[in-house]
Amino acid sequence: MTMSASIAVNGIGTIGKRVARAIQHQPDMELAGIADVAATGELRTVAQDGPLQDAPLYGATEEGMETLRNAGFDVAGSLEGVLDDVHLVVDATPKGVDEQNKQELYQPNDVKAIFQGGAANDIAPVKFNANANYDAARGEDAVKVVSCNTTSLARLMDALDSSIGVDRATASLVRRGGDPKQDGRGPINSVIPVHDVPSHHAPDVQEVMPGLDITTIAVKVPTTLAHVHMVNVDLASDVDRDTVIDLFHDTPRVELFSDDDGYGSAARVIERMRDLERPRYDTHAAGIWEETVAVEEGTLYWVNMVHQESIVTPDNIDAARAMLDLADQDESIERTDRSLA
């Protein structure tokens, strides 16, 4: 592996800023630059004062370039102007903008692109999760990394389905109302059910794992730290709790947390990440509370958390490796996880 892939990130928000930073940590990748259109506080922080200040900053549009320059940013040019030197763009722009970027920027310039979970499903032929279907992205030009909740479900369902077999799964999602920075969102004191049963998460998982029998129900609650899933799975084989615990333990990007160790809530797991001095207290793993894992008459139950801001970061990195044929699945996952530990 001597090729160093040149990758740009378009859209420096919750996902984009994390993926850009993760690219900087990969031995086989180079951050070609970051692009945006708006002089947000987070762009100012990461691009002017923070960890991305050495990366070239581009205007994602001509107008965006002017906006950033007028706001005092040091802008190297337009994103389009450097696409010839870029192997791949990670697009983390809002829904709708991503589609426009694909049609007006990436396809005409023949550059590969990764899109995020918020994008329309038809933006890319492959919906991606590194654990579940890495090979489906090999050599592809456009890939969509599925959303945070779907990523957690795909990781865990793939582990179970590959080694034990899943007859049927139901996940009840307790979604965080907003991210920490989203101070305009609610609820403050309410619980909001999502109308549709199944919620969009079940069909999204099935985009990655066709044929998986899964249903999802969801509510939104007043918390910012994490989503929480309560899951029940009818298993295809008769296994005991210890077998499942061992399986989860051995699955990449799945972590077990025990209340006995002091990690018995979303806030306590996050406090662990802060104490480990993880950047932004990110935790890329689907975090399962060990005490909640139970098997009863062939049905497996557990409760797990999903750090909504960061769980898809490693999958973006692996998607790039698959699309650029830089490594096989196990090697990519291992390389990514080592770089982000």
Place this chain on the structure above:
Amino acid sequence: MTMSASIAVNGIGTIGKRVARAIQHQPDMELAGIADVAATGELRTVAQDGPLQDAPLYGATEEGMETLRNAGFDVAGSLEGVLDDVHLVVDATPKGVDEQNKQELYQPNDVKAIFQGGAANDIAPVKFNANANYDAARGEDAVKVVSCNTTSLARLMDALDSSIGVDRATASLVRRGGDPKQDGRGPINSVIPVHDVPSHHAPDVQEVMPGLDITTIAVKVPTTLAHVHMVNVDLASDVDRDTVIDLFHDTPRVELFSDDDGYGSAARVIERMRDLERPRYDTHAAGIWEETVAVEEGTLYWVNMVHQESIVTPDNIDAARAMLDLADQDESIERTDRSLA
């Protein structure tokens, strides 16, 4: 029906103050008095200034009587002194105190007693829900009304099991962190899984509905208004969504709320109760969000809310009627609901 049952309430907290008030509304019951041991703010409000100011106030213990008198309450005497004239006591005291009351107060004085969901299961031979097992309490001396979450589950499962049949049920409970008055409780910004799967709610439902195959998983979240349940039920017969909607519609103490009508969250349902000028904005019904009701391949899904402070109020009233043989199930439920509407 000419007999008027004389009923006292011991423990004027969240449940006791509501049941005492509900007793005042029953044509066939008389509130013999209320009893407590501590000069709390809520006792001061309801007993001195509020709707229970005409009910005699008793000290639940000799020491409690002194405490209340020293705090300026007008105390009529000790609870024990009037038990000869009382047919039944609704005990809404804390766990442990209830058991002591049973042994030292109710049994020696040969007075019937109703206990609450927080009590130990062996405090009474019958665990009660008015919809599910009214007749089990007929003539009994001690009955435990199950807790708020269990009451909702028992109502809904009984409706389904009686008319469609339940093969298996799983309920994922999103529990409110604390009641509005419990300002010492959390979490503020976290989600706390309950260790045990099943949580205590499933076996509690089975105390009322033996043989029901049900599992419960639970988390606590930062909200005060209501519990929320995400439920999936394998049905024994093949029915469509409309059949289930009709069934829920026809079930006492189950109410359907639609987002189309503007009631698409816990807070919006509560706002409706405030606008209807319901006392304390109580809603005794298990509130199902209509849009979430779905049937897929023989499995029924829905999301419902449980007003944790008030849902057991009518069941306490019906338990009293059953124990005192004042009415049969349908008559009691109808009478209670009319009085509380």
